[in-house]
Amino acid sequence: MRLSTVEFLLSEGWEAAVRNGLVTLAAISNTAVALLILGSLVLFGINVEHMAALQAQAAVITIELEEDADSGEVEKMLWANPLVGGVQFVSKEEALRRTAESVGLDAELLQIDTGDEPLFANPLPDSFIVRTTDPQDIPQVAREAGQIKGVAMVRYAQQLTEKLLALAQGIRISGVVVGMLMAVATLMVISTTIRLTIYARRQEIRIMQLVGATNWFIRVPFIIEGILDGLAGGAVAAAILLPIYSYVQDYVGKNLQFVDLIYSPEALLIFGLGLVLCGILFGAAGSLMGLHRYVRPA
């Protein structure tokens, strides 16, 4: 293609966007709204997933030892598992004291030493509290810890942990599914809108064909226009969404201590650029899909 042609096609796309003021506005508006919804859902999903993961992070495994177990050996074995992230020893005395305290009993009372034989045998075993690097691995680590010699019983807040893990997992999966569906929905709205803008100018396309313009010569300005619309729509969506998100993040951080929204200027910037990129891609794809019907071999 000659330079003048390239130049012509570019300026055509821009001119069309400008001279079609109202149609361009409509396309940008629909694109912006669609991307706004998509972006909000993505932000929401990311944060919910993040929170569920955080909660699961707090989950631990309690490993009770047999009466005569070698705690050092068990600890070594525990550390041997690469999934393990932390191990903390809790002696039987310590365990009793914690238990007693938790129900309001005086721990001293239970430990009165009456000589050779204690008044009351401490029924609690020595134990380890184990954390995993990834809460995901808790069930597996627990299972494997059960195999270690000297381990009497392995416990973890099975129900809670599994709930949280399932939740986080569910959010991740449904997030991807919903995200993809939303992306499709967004693309549909944008492409339908652009199709309508093209439909509104089908007569012009027809005239261009009559004068001998090739299909690509007709398409390129429309695609450029679609890209410009998408770019503008994405920028508008980002310009609306990001400040609102910052504000919400700030507000939530101050008023609901237990909810902690992700916030990092760089991440938000990337997110905003992502929206614009989506706009551009969807705009280009939308024009191509829209042109399909009106620009084809006569």
Place this chain on the structure above:
Amino acid sequence: MRLSTVEFLLSEGWEAAVRNGLVTLAAISNTAVALLILGSLVLFGINVEHMAALQAQAAVITIELEEDADSGEVEKMLWANPLVGGVQFVSKEEALRRTAESVGLDAELLQIDTGDEPLFANPLPDSFIVRTTDPQDIPQVAREAGQIKGVAMVRYAQQLTEKLLALAQGIRISGVVVGMLMAVATLMVISTTIRLTIYARRQEIRIMQLVGATNWFIRVPFIIEGILDGLAGGAVAAAILLPIYSYVQDYVGKNLQFVDLIYSPEALLIFGLGLVLCGILFGAAGSLMGLHRYVRPA
């Protein structure tokens, strides 16, 4: 208006929708997608709110009595509060047994009766477990119970309950806000789309005006067309969303026991009708807004 005119306008709206096949499809498609998103969000919000409320429902208040309190009297006083939904008495012996069991101690051991004086004084008090009809009222009931003569201490899972309450409340408020924003977004998409369909036919509007059609005569068919598009879009959205929701509800019910999605055929039917109604309203509003620019005093 004469009957023939009414008839004419109605058939005009219908004819236009049919003869404009492609444009009509575009309008229906955008309307359906927008309502689909709005509907999904509403369903999601309702369920999250419902779950948060359910969780909060499980919260209880524990009221510990003084050593010499008249438990019957306290119970009467508790019931006197209309916000109270249930009261359960837990004796000090019962409390000790439960506590002991929960940490794996043999309850019998602690209760060895060595004659006049127990080996070991039970440090736990008599108590009541109180439920409220509305978890919302827990803090207030707890405060009021503290005033009752004979009550030593009032406890409830303050943090958890307040979290859940705040969450449910937050979801409710933000649900209304987000829902309204989404409704506005949906309306914007629909009206912009319909505006584009009208734009595509601005020449026809112009011709009608030249031939002496009044503005209402031109508008009515477009509005009817908008209503039909909205109706069809709403119906499509409902036809897609409701089966998916039923399936998800069923799947979730079977696979994630702790999540319980709302399901009632009547409610879903009403919801579906609501979507269609939204479509109709938005379609009508969208056409009116779209017409504003092209149909006005010459």
Place this chain on the structure above:
Amino acid sequence: MIDLQSVGVRYPDGTEALRDIDLHIERDGFAFITGPSGAGKSTLLGLVYRNIVPTAGKVVVDGQDVAKLHPGRVPFLRRKVGVVFQEFQLLPRKTVWENVGFALDVVGAGRREKYHKVPISLELVGLAEKADAFPHQLSAGQRQRVSIARALVNGPPILLADEPTGNLDPDTSWEIVQLLLNINQQNTTMIVATHDREVVDRTNCRVVQLLQGYVVRDAKEGGKYDAP
């Protein structure tokens, strides 16, 4: 019936399309408007059905100053004025029959009235057999005749025709002109803008000639296309 008093039209881009026009067409009168391309013929007709509002002077149609007309009343003025548009202005998604019927629809005519009048009107312009065709299925001359049929169908007291024979062969043109003259006999005030020398010269009617927005000649009767 139609009265232009020192009328000027200046388009927003500065073009002076009409300047200081004084023109009076009595009730049931007839006038050809001639003049070269761009002389202002269509603009002059546009004034009468208030498609264009004069930027100077006054246009009075049937006793009403069109500039002072409430916007909501404009449709009612237009129903009194049948117009054959130079570029036809047919509704693309309506059949020939429906396009003609539309002029009756806007005045709230009943089904019976339409079924009575539309075929007569189509017959007059020789398009009865194309009643169910859509405009894009017609030749240009056929479209032009649909536009004529629509302007006639509800018997308006004023009829404006802008180059009504521009896409018609001489024979059909002559038939259409005779049709118009006939209608003029039946109490219809009429202005026909045309550049068809043959038609103008054969009819001996009033001829108003425009040039660059001015009336340069107004031959009351027995006018010829060009100045004598």
Place this chain on the structure above:
Amino acid sequence: MIDLQSVGVRYPDGTEALRDIDLHIERDGFAFITGPSGAGKSTLLGLVYRNIVPTAGKVVVDGQDVAKLHPGRVPFLRRKVGVVFQEFQLLPRKTVWENVGFALDVVGAGRREKYHKVPISLELVGLAEKADAFPHQLSAGQRQRVSIARALVNGPPILLADEPTGNLDPDTSWEIVQLLLNINQQNTTMIVATHDREVVDRTNCRVVQLLQGYVVRDAKEGGKYDAP
């Protein structure tokens, strides 16, 4: 250059627009096509720039069978054929200058070429001063002349004009026809569909007369609008 062999065109709705047409226009030849409204003139021209594909027979343009042309090659055929459309077909969002320039844009002409050729072409049809106007700011006759300027601008070997003077006064019409004849002298094959009796009778060129889809007369030279 243009060769129609037993060509028939039947539109999807069943209308027989052309029947069994045999017509040959040699290189640099000239022909008027006449005939009443709906005779098939526009359809015949449409065959040459492959707007319409014959349903019977064969259309050969510059040695190519248009029906066998690969769809992707159609634009290249159309660049060889300048067309003055009966209904102008101007791009509404482009100025007069840009509309004419567009015919050069499609062939990838450079800026210099455009700035050279477009003004010449506008000058030829007498529209130089309207270069920056948009189509809706023109009179119908001016729009028609823009369509003519666009058809001429890149000097196509074939030129088709469909009622090019339908909205022009006799003087301007005559100028345009002389312009077309001049261009024909400069190695351009040309077909002009018209119903302008005056123009046809004054020029003494070949006249092909259509009636209801048939060629009813083909007066090789010195043809008159009506049969002698």
